[in-house]
Amino acid sequence: MIRVAILLAAVAANGGAAVRYIGCPVYRDTDNGRKSGCWLVEDEASGVRYDVTAAPTKPDWNHAVLVEGVQSAAAGDPCGGTVLEPARVSVLEEGCTRHMLAAEGYQGRRFALPERNVRPLYEERKRPDRPFADGRFTIPFDYQSRFITYQLSDYYLDATINYALDVQPAGIEVTGFADVRKVEVSGRTIAEPASLARERAELVRNALIMRGIAADRITVRVGRGGAPFVPAAFDGLAAPAARRVDIRIVPELSEARRGTP
Amino acid sequence: MRGRTILGAAIALFAGAVAWGQGATPPDRWWNPDEGRTFPATLDYADATGTLRLLLDNGPMETKGHPFFTALGPNGRACVTCHQPADAMSLSAASVAAQWAKNGAKDPLFAAGDGSNCPSLPQEERASHSLLIDHGLIRIARPWPPKNVTPDFRLEVVRDPSTCNLDPKHGLASSQPHISVFRRPRPVANFKYIEAMGFAYDPKAGMPLPLDPETGKPVSGNLMADGRVPSLTAQMRDAAGTHLAFLKNMDAADIARVLDFERRLYVAQQTDRLGGALDGDGAKGGPRLLQVSAPGRLGSQGTPVWSEFEAWEKAAPAVKAGWTPEVRAFRASVARGARVFREKTFLISDTAGINSPIGFGNPVRNSCVFCHNMSYMGMDVAPGQVDLGTTNKPFADPLAHLPLFRVTCTGRPHPHYGRTILTHDPGYALTTGRCADVGRITLQTLRGLSGRAPYFSNGSAKDLRGVVDYYERRYNIGYTEQEKQDLVNLMRAL
Known part of the structure; x- marks a missing residue:
């Protein structure tokens, strides 16, 4: 079995430390427009509460999540946690007690359409040039x-x-x-x-x-x-x-x- | 005005259609099969809040011998029986009650197969048709388990006032086990939008759009409350075999004629008795816009949903000065309602199809247009099977007249309810056999609402205010009284 440290020694390209841990998510309702809420997950081993909102999959407040991400100092503190960006969240079957925090002055993030989004069928799509490559x-x-x-x-x-x-x-x-x-x-x-x-x-x-x-x-x-x-x-x-x-x-x-x- | 008066008003308005030829006796609002009327290019009906308009591309059309208007089977029904033009091509409970008062059980609408609570009941008695007369609900009998599906849940009957689920001949324990659920007929119009495919994928399934097994082509996935058939062609066959008791397949020519009619038909509210013309003074209400616009467009990336009424908000003072106080108040309310619909966000939680399995998170903050996102129609551009809780406990209101089932998930538990679910209608799960889909219902179109109360698939909201009040209870939105009334006024203008 491979032992993985709670806080990985690896340092990502942006200089932040990589983390991988399991915890229960808490939702902060920043009420700042659609999809503006924050997702916070505390790493019980370190006591650090991370902001995992940047993950494409968001948590379910009834379930534990596996968090994988890199600390991002440049992202500020819009939610009340150390921002992980990039981040990935995987929802696990393990249950959690749901909990919601008020905004407490945090603004969250205004929703912006992610760059990785599927375009509608009615939009023209650029076709690959010939000769086709692998x-x-x-x-x-x-x-x-x-x-x-x-x-x-x-x-x-x-x-x-x-x-x-x-x-x-x-x-x-x-x-x-x-x-x-x-x-x-x-x-x-x-x-x-x-x-x-x-x-x-x-x-x-x-x-x-x-x-x-x-x-x-x-x-x-x-x-x-x-x-x-x-x-x-x-x-x-x-x-x-x-x-x-x-x-x-x-x-x-x-x-x-x-x-x- | 509170929407609770709508039902009574609708009955009072049964006097006849409006805008028929001057001097001529208007034909009855109710279309009987085989009447041989002409379906005009423009057809207006008074409804509870104003005038409903139907537009038929390249109309008029003779209905004599047309399969949509012809009784195809022995029960005397035609498609038009349950898809009445005056009811926005659906069927209002008020119309049903009027037909019972007029003809009683001999009216083909009350056919034993699905126009009664159960075919085994004494058909001459009103009580045997109570779900249809009082709630506008048609019996939908689905084979259980579904064909070629191994469900991951068990079904038990907790109670059944309809008697049909415990019936030895028609129930779950019969030799041909069926579950009976009771649903509102969906409007047969505006199909350009219902069939539109805005994206190639169904994000709720995480896969490309479903394929029609007959053609191998993708389909929108927005037909039928439980998505049991993928295409209008298949829907026609399903309806002909069940609702019309027409056991032989419709022939290709019949199907083509019905498809042609359905795809040419548009319906929407045209005038409001308080607000006047819904396409007046720069607004774009009414069915004409539906007729000429491109379908399947996402409002958030194009024409905002219900921006049809923006002009009333932006009208010059000189224009507004020409409006009566009633018109001004109503139009302002509708325009505000459109904004509330788009902009008032709330926390959506424990709602399969939204909070699972897509990854939006549970909860997620959004507004009505999160799901009702298609420009001009307010449908879901993606296939829209969502569990609003209208059929599932504890969210569903007390519905003592409906059967209640206990679902026990035998595989993975439901993502939000756990292993046991109490439901009045498992919805999409009756098609997929998946516990995670219990209570998921395909979103409905939002046009012509004033003509077709009650609302939701099980008719649990008796008027438009009931719809708003349900959402308020379900999601604790915090609408103000003004916002609730604005939403009601918006919806009655659609």
């Missing part, structure tokens, strides 16, 4: 989840599907990953089941088929370790990168294929 995509997942996260995973799924649709005919390799390493986090041993890797890959395969990709063009694999095709999907966070699906799209008329004997 496409490499990554879809991230929350811990123990095979749900396509809104305004994160769906953005990458949409990019994958659009490219696959644009460059057909193409061979598509879908490789699922799960974080099967047993690690201790906040006194709990956590690990994903190995089966989740294939479930994630099958989910992506089904999504491709539902959007019109022929099933016989898609192969599904299970992967282990390695770096994701698209590291940006994890914003520099190491642990979430182990929970993903990588997709390689090889257009039959690609430059790469032409050179293959």
Whole structure:
């Protein structure tokens, strides 16, 4: 078993310390417009209350969450906690007592549409230029989840599907990953089941088929370790990168294929 | 005026349609099957708060022999029986009560199959049709478990005043087990919007939009309270086999004609008896805008939802000076109501389809347009199965007239209710078999509301004020009395 320190020694690119812990979320109702509320999760080991609002998946106040993020000094203190940004939150089955704080003078954040959002069908979409290159995509997942996260995973799924649709005919390799390493986090041993890797890959395969990709063009694999095709999907966070699906799209008329004997 | 007077007013207005040919006797508001009337290009009906208008693209249309208006099966019903033009192509409880008073049990509307609380009951008695007469509710019998689905929950009957769920022939323990739930007919109009696909994905499912198995093409997912069929074609077959007792499939020509009619029809409130023309003085109320606008647009990234009434807010003083005090007050209220609808935020909690599984968080602060987000229509651009709590305890109001079921989740517990749920209607879960979907109901359209009380899928809000009051109780919003009245006035103007 690998022991993971509560406060990881790793220092992210922005200079902040990385954290990974499990705790119960508290909602602060800043009442500053839609989606303006704050999510705070205390790390019981250090006593630090972190602001995890930047995570694409927000907590459920009835459930514990796995928090993964990097401290961001530049983000100020809009909610009453040390800001984690980037951050990821995974909602766990473990129960918590719900609790809500008043604004207490904190403004929260005015909602702004995240950069990673799926565009509507009625908007014109830029098509890839010919000759088509091999496409490499990554879809991230929350811990123990095979749900396509809104305004994160769906953005990458949409990019994958659009490219696959644009460059057909193409061979598509879908490789699922799960974080099967047993690690201790906040006194709990956590690990994903190995089966989740294939479930994630099958989910992506089904999504491709539902959007019109022929099933016989898609192969599904299970992967282990390695770096994701698209590291940006994890914003520099190491642990979430182990929970993903990588997709390689090889257009039959690609430059790469032409050179293959 | 409190909306509670609406029902009475609607009955009083049964005298007939307005705007019919001068001097001619207006035809009855109620459309019987096989009448052979002409459906005009523009059709107006007085309703509880003003005038409802229906527009038929490329109308008029002869209805003689048209399958929407023709009794296709032995029970004497046609589609129009439960989708009445004067009721915004739905069916108001007031209209039902009037039909019972006029014809009693012999009216095809009260057919035993779904126009009574249960087919086993004595059909000549009013009490056997009480859910339809008093609440405008049609019996929907769904096979349990659903075909080709292994549910992750068990269903038990806690109580059943309808008697049908415990009925030896029609109930859950019968040789062909069915669950009977009771729902309002949905309006058959404005389908350009209902069928529109704004995005390729259903964020509530985390997957691409569902596919129609008949065509292999994606569909909006916004049809039917429980999403049991994916397309209008499938809905027609479902309705013909159940509501019309027409067991043979409709033929392709019939389906094409019904589709053609339904997709050409638009309905909305056109005038208000206090506020006058809803498209007057720069406003854009009424069905004309629906007829000419592009569907499936997200209001937050385009035309704000209910900005149709912005012109009344911004009208020059000289223009407003020409309005009577009543008109001025009503129009100001509607414009405020539109803002309240868009801007008054509240905490939404424990609501499947919003707080789970998408990742918005539980709770999340937002306003009515969070879900009612489609420009011009106020539907959900994404498929809109949401559990508002209108059918689930403890949020549902006491509804002693409806059956109550106990759902026991056998797999993972429900994300908000736990392992046991008391529900009057499991909704979407009757289609998916998933415990997490219990009580999720497809969002309804918000047009032509004044013509089709009561509201919510189970008719639990008897008027528009009842709708606002339910949301206030459910989410502890803190609407002021003025805001409540403004929302009511907005909704009656739609």
